Structure formats: C-alpha cells, structure tokens
Amino acid sequence: MQQLLPDAKDPETLAVNRRIAEAQALTNGSQDALIISHVSKHFTKGSNGPLYYLKKMLRPSQKTPPHSHQRVIRALDDVSLNVKRNTIIGVLGSNGSGKSTLIRAISTLLIPDKGSVKVFDHDVITERDTVQRLINRVSVEASFFRRLSPIENLMYSARLYNVPGSEARKQIHALLDRLGIRKERRNHPIEDMSRGMQQKVAIARAFLTSPILLLLDEPTTGLDPRSKAEVQQFILELRANHDATILLTTHDMDEAEALCDSIAIIDNGRIAALNTAAELRKQIGEEMGLSGPATLHDVFMWYTGRAWKDDDDEDDNE
Amino acid sequence: MQSFGHSVQRNSRVALAFLERNFNLTKRYWAWELVWITYNIVNGISVTYIAAGANAVIPGFHISQSQLNTAILVLVIGTAVWSYISTCFDDVAMLFTIEKWEGTLEYTFMAPIKRITMMFGASVYAVIHGFVLTAIQLVVMAMFFHIDLSQANFWTAIIILLLGTASFVGFGFITSVLPMLFTEYGDKMGFIVRSVILLVSGVYYPVTVLPKWMQTLSAISPATYVLDGLRRSLINGQPIWQMWSSVIILIISGAVSIPAGLWVFRKGEEYAKRTGKLKRNG
Numbered sequence A: 001m002q003q004l005l006p007d008a009k010d011p012e013t014l015a016v017n018r019r020i021a022e023a024q025a026l027t028n029g030s031q032d033a034l035i036i037s038h039v040s041k042h043f044t045k046g047s048n049g050p051l052y053y054l055k056k057m058l059r060p061s062q063k064t065p066p067h068s069h070q071r072v073i074r075a076l077d078d079v080s081l082n083v084k085r086n087t088i089i090g091v092l093g094s095n096g097s098g099k100s101t102l103i104r105a106i107s108t109l110l111i112p113d114k115g116s117v118k119v120f121d122h123d124v125i126t127e128r129d130t131v132q133r134l135i136n137r138v139s140v141e142a143s144f145f146r147r148l149s150p151i152e153n154l155m156y157s158a159r160l161y162n163v164p165g166s167e168a169r170k171q172i173h174a175l176l177d178r179l180g181i182r183k184e185r186r187n188h189p190i191e192d193m194s195r196g197m198q199q200k201v202a203i204a205r206a207f208l209t210s211p212i213l214l215l216l217d218e219p220t221t222g223l224d225p226r227s228k229a230e231v232q233q234f235i236l237e238l239r240a241n242h243d244a245t246i247l248l249t250t251h252d253m254d255e256a257e258a259l260c261d262s263i264a265i266i267d268n269g270r271i272a273a274l275n276t277a278a279e280l281r282k283q284i285g286e287e288m289g290l291s292g293p294a295t296l297h298d299v300f301m302w303y304t305g306r307a308w309k310d311d312d313d314e315d316d317n318e
Numbered sequence B: 001m002q003s004f005g006h007s008v009q010r011n012s013r014v015a016l017a018f019l020e021r022n023f024n025l026t027k028r029y030w031a032w033e034l035v036w037i038t039y040n041i042v043n044g045i046s047v048t049y050i051a052a053g054a055n056a057v058i059p060g061f062h063i064s065q066s067q068l069n070t071a072i073l074v075l076v077i078g079t080a081v082w083s084y085i086s087t088c089f090d091d092v093a094m095l096f097t098i099e100k101w102e103g104t105l106e107y108t109f110m111a112p113i114k115r116i117t118m119m120f121g122a123s124v125y126a127v128i129h130g131f132v133l134t135a136i137q138l139v140v141m142a143m144f145f146h147i148d149l150s151q152a153n154f155w156t157a158i159i160i161l162l163l164g165t166a167s168f169v170g171f172g173f174i175t176s177v178l179p180m181l182f183t184e185y186g187d188k189m190g191f192i193v194r195s196v197i198l199l200v201s202g203v204y205y206p207v208t209v210l211p212k213w214m215q216t217l218s219a220i221s222p223a224t225y226v227l228d229g230l231r232r233s234l235i236n237g238q239p240i241w242q243m244w245s246s247v248i249i250l251i252i253s254g255a256v257s258i259p260a261g262l263w264v265f266r267k268g269e270e271y272a273k274r275t276g277k278l279k280r281n282g
C-alpha cells in the first residue's frame, strides 16, 4: 500500500485516508490504472430538417439522395494507451484533436463505437459504478450551478459521492484554504467569481471525492502564474500521497514537461507518439538534425503539423 | 454485497443532495418560485369562481347555496391537486433540464449513483415541494371560498395522493430524458405531456363529458383516479376500502411506471452517451 498523507492524526486527514483506502480496495491491487484498447468514436454534426426526410421518403429509389447537412467527425481513431498506476501522463494535441473526447470516454460520459476502456481492471461500461467511484475529472468549463455558492456546489458533489456532510464541510474548507479561495467568497454565488477562481473550485470538487484516477482537462488554463504553480504542486502531492494516477491535457509545454512521467501526442484522433518527454525530445532532435535534444514545443509541432489541405474541422470545440 | 443499512444511508444521502441543492436553488431563484405559487393560486381562484358564479351566468338558473358549495369544493380540490401533481411532475421532469442550462449534467452523470437512487432523491424533494405549495394554496383559497371539510377523511386522501405520486414520478422520469435527446425542444415536450394529463384527467370537470375516445386516455391516466379518490374522500368522507378499485389501479400504475421510467431513462442515457449529447451544446 502506498504512503498516505504524512500527518495522519487530524480527523480530516484520517477521513481522506479512509476513503483512499476504500478506493484502493476496489482496485484489487491492479497496477494498470488505465487500459484503453482500440477505442474509436465518431460524431455526426449538423441535422437535416423534416424536408430532407420527406424527400427521402417520397423518392426512395433515387440515385442521388437529397443533399445531407450531416458531417461525420472521427474524434477518436483506434486509440490504445496504457497508464501505470501512480504515474502522471500528459496528453498533448491541437484543438479538436480528440483529447477531451478521450477523457469523456474514460469518465463514462461517452460510449465508444469500438474498443474498450478499463480503469483498474473495471470496464467503464459494464462496471460503471465502480469506475465512477475511482475517478473524477476537471473540465475546461467550470460547470457549476451558477447562482449557488462554492460551498453549496461542493456539498452537492460530496453528497453524490456518499461523503458524510460534516466531514465534507471540513474538507471543503481545507481544500479552498489550500487553493486560496478566501473565506468571505465561499458563500456567495459562484457566478460572481472570476474564471480562474471558478476553475480552482472545480479542482477542489475533483479532489474532494478522493479519486485515485484523476482526469484533468486543461486544469490550469486561465490561472495566473502563481495559482498555476500551486495547482501543479498540488497535483504532484496527490500522486505522492494519495496513490493517485493522473491523466492531464494541457497546451502548456512547460507544464507537461514539469509534471508528466510520460507524454502522449494525439493528432486527428490518433496517438501519434508516446514516450517520456526526454526521449521524445531526443528523437525529434535527431530527426531534425539538431546537435542536442529538441524542445517539447518542437516535438509538438513535429507530430501535429499536418498539410493545410487536411485542415478541415478546426471548428467549435472548447 | 452492500448491506441494507448501507443502501438506506446511501439513498438518504443522495436524497439529501437533491433536497439541499433544490432548496438552495429555490432560495437563489426565489422569484421563480414566487411566480409559480402565485400562478397556481390565481389560477385556482379564477377557476373556482366559475362555480361560484354559476347562478349568474345562465338567466333563470338556480341551484342552492349548499349545491354551489359542493361545486366549489370540487374545483378547490381539483385545482389544489393539480398544483400538487404538476409541481411534483415538473420537479422530476425538469431534473436534467436545469442541469443542462447550468452545464452540470456531465458531473451528475459521473457520480457513482444508481439511477433508481437518483429517481428517489429527486422525488423526495418533489413530494415535499408539492405538499408545501398545495398547503399554501389551500390556505389562501380558504380566504376566498367557503370550504367545508367537516366530512373529510384525510388519511384516505393522503394515501391516495402518495400512491398516485409513484406514477407521476415514473412519468416525470420518462419525460426528464427528453431534453437529453432533443437538445433544443426537449424541455418544451414536457409541457405537452403535462397539458394532455390536465385535459383528460378530470381536473376541472368530470371525465364523462369528454368524447369517448378521450375517455380511454382518462382511464389510463393515474391522475384521474387520484382526483376521483380525493374528491370522494374529502367531500363524502369515503374510507379507503370503499375505493379499492382505484387503489389497485394506482398500485399497478405505480408498479408499472417506475420500472418503465427507469428503463426509458437508461435507454435515453445510453443514446445520449453514444451520440455525445450530454455535452452542454450538443
């Protein structure tokens, strides 16, 4: 069993440790935090009005069917990925490359067309409840009840995850202290907070349930440099003390390099590269004919640079 | 694997989550609540005045004051019960519409809770909300009309109402999936379901005045039996065993609509997860 929080005497820490132990028990000692095998997912965009279906019905035998406004987007294309327990993996890729879709497929919010996702040996579709107990997620959009206060929003989450009320309340305050949300802001509607502050509350929400697989979708986007550093420190502590495995997406190359044990680059829904940052930099340095390693920025450009003519759907995603 | 005690605790915590959340939402959006209460009360009073004014509408028509009072009571009960049913139904049916607006839908669906627990949690709030609102409405209406409940059998009324609630929750849960499937119009479809129930269930008039084909709908609407049972218990003081056929129908209807609600819900959820519709902007 992993080392738990250092100072395990105060009741909050004990409660958190108890919940981590409960989660650990559900993993059956599996060392594979995440096994993604051959996952594909497509979306159909746009919709045809009733006229389209009427035309189709009236003239079913026509050679050229009526013009359809639907487009098919391959968001994930045969993605396979293994993540070892207690490591941090970074997923990098251009806008619209499928990072958030991948995270949704792991968080039981999307059912893949093909392939399977296993979290500590539990299938995300057939063992949904168990998987959900083990994971939590931070998304780019903060996603709260706007008019409710941070405390009210977080209490709601805690109760859904079966955390007793009094325990949750103490832990919420401890987390918000840690994230630098001032006491007097905690009981006012969250919509009055700045985007960065909301993002911190979203981070608190994910940490609150003591997940051992944490999915962080651009968790530090919109944070000031100090807050960013604090959140990064927090993430490292979770791995060190909470037996947490973390999958993180980011557009910040320094962050990826500082935090991640390994890096996956996803391009057009496919895994284009998977290795440690150092190894990727070395490889691309060689490919580029440099004397030393390339930067992670170069690596990103190398794998995501596609011909202009392919650049068809960089539209409305977050 | 889980013991009964754990499951009770789990269910009550989720119920509390919804209860507390909705209570907080009501507190922050109090103006909406006020609009809803006012709308229901004003509607109840206006409709009931139809009975109060019956003698004045048709020249030469005359029914006695005690007959008028009975007609008034029929409408007072009809409108009050309708407030209860529509509040209860809406609370469950709007469960995910609210979350879709706010953008919290994905987080609620990510929580490790069984759908039946979710349904239970939502309905506890719905029932309390419905009861409180109806009580306020009755108190206000008592200031306008002579309401004689000296004959009433309240226990029967409460049992009938609670039995009916199971069906409304089931129907509501089915309706709650719509906004996930039809991103734009889903929540509006809930209005249609509700207004059809209003039309066929004998809220303001006996269902016998409806065309025959519509009465088939009345026969399958649980609200019909709830309204009938409540009127018989509150006006005539009939005990529960004198309306056993309604009771049996309500039990069957509840026993069918709750699993049906869960089934439809699971199908809808699966569809939404296949097509990526849980996301806020479709």
Ligand SMILES: Nc1ncnc2c1ncn2[C@@H]1O[C@H](COP(=O)(O)OP(=O)(O)OP(=O)(O)O)[C@@H](O)[C@H]1O
Binding pocket: A043, A044, A045, A073, A074, A075, A093, A094, A095, A096, A097, A098, A099, A100, A101, A102, A313, A315, A316, A317, A318, B275, B276, B277, B279, B282
């Ligand atoms: N629910 C959905 N319905 C329809 N299309 C979707 C949905 N979710 C994602 N897509 C599409 O799938 C593709 C991948 O989107 P995704 O959000 O995974 O990208 P991303 O890598 O997270 O991008 P970003 O860096 O901008 O966050 C995009 O073309 C997007 O428009």
Ligand SMILES: [Mg+2]
Binding pocket: A099, A100, A101, A140, A217, A318
């Ligand atoms: Mg994204």
